[in-house]
Amino acid sequence: MTGSRGSWLACGSAAAPYFESHAGPGGGGTLYKEVESVAIARAWDAVTTDAIVGTDQINVCFWKRVLAVYNGFKPPGSAERTHDQVRKKFGKITKALKRFISIYENQMRTAESGRSEADIKALSMQLFNTEGFPKFSYWEEFLVLRDSQKFRAICEEQSAPGAKRTRLGVSGNYSSSSGSRPFDLNDDVMEEPPSSLS
Template sequence: MSGDENFGGFDLNAFGDWGACTTFLGATGFGRGEEEEEDLGRYPYNRKETLALYNAWVSISYDPIVENQQTRLCFWEKVTEAYNETKPKGARRRNLKMLCSLFDRCDRDIKKFCAIYGTEVANYQNGASGADILRAALRVFKDDKGKDFKHVDVWSTVKDLERWAGDVPSCTGSNSKHTKHTAGGQYSFSEGGEG
């Protein structure tokens, strides 16, 4: 690893371990996703709102009480309700279309970063620190996508969940069933059906 790696205005070599890196990323605002905006472009989402959306998605997806035979529309209505009930203080209420759009935009990058990170884990020697692997994955993401990865906090929350290990479709198309196939919560989608 070279000695002059700089991403998002900070030196990745300054981190000795994973904890120091994530603490720094949170403290500096790197990964806040300020560029993510709702459909009308008036009220940008911040890091806490994006994280709250993913937490709502996960809580509905992995809730064993919630019926697993539901349409995407029904599922996203529940996610929207959960988000608006738990949104950060001072955050605006968001509707289903806004949240689904944000989720899709962010999820493309998060899934891509998960794949890159997994490859870096497989390629690194035994004894490599989590910070070394994260630095390498951030570098590869930037080289590949031409932009910094802005959702490190969300990724660190969801990276070990099945949805981000496989290839599950996102929320486009409202007439599909959302069916749980495993006890761990992996979902697939099929066309038609009642909600």
């Protein structure tokens, strides 16, 4: 890739080509090789860490940028992909990594003294594979994305337990999806009434 970063990230520019279709024989797409899958993870990370671009853009434009960067990272001879195919593949990567990261980080927190990172990796993969998921095959993608703050935010956002709060307005009022009343974060805490048992 040559030129400035902005030139290959410009949505809809000649530097960001995308292909409408590349179905294989029988209408199916071409399977991804591991290096292509890693290139997608690298491309997503590069686009989301660009201070000018980030993730605050329309969906199609974002994925066209990811595709343009992917085209620079993919190995020679790789199949041509559309931005929609890259988006779907990244969705599969994300689904598997969300699950794996949860298992891996739990194993890191609870690891016995003397257990190596290789032991934790092997145990995490074993636990991933035993709960109805196919074999975990995204280790290299994990290494690319595990330190990405934006990727971690996606994983935490989609797996956060409990009710979500919705901001109602600029006043700072929030409501809860559990049906409780709106509240203001700046309200003073009321003192609890004294117990009648004294």
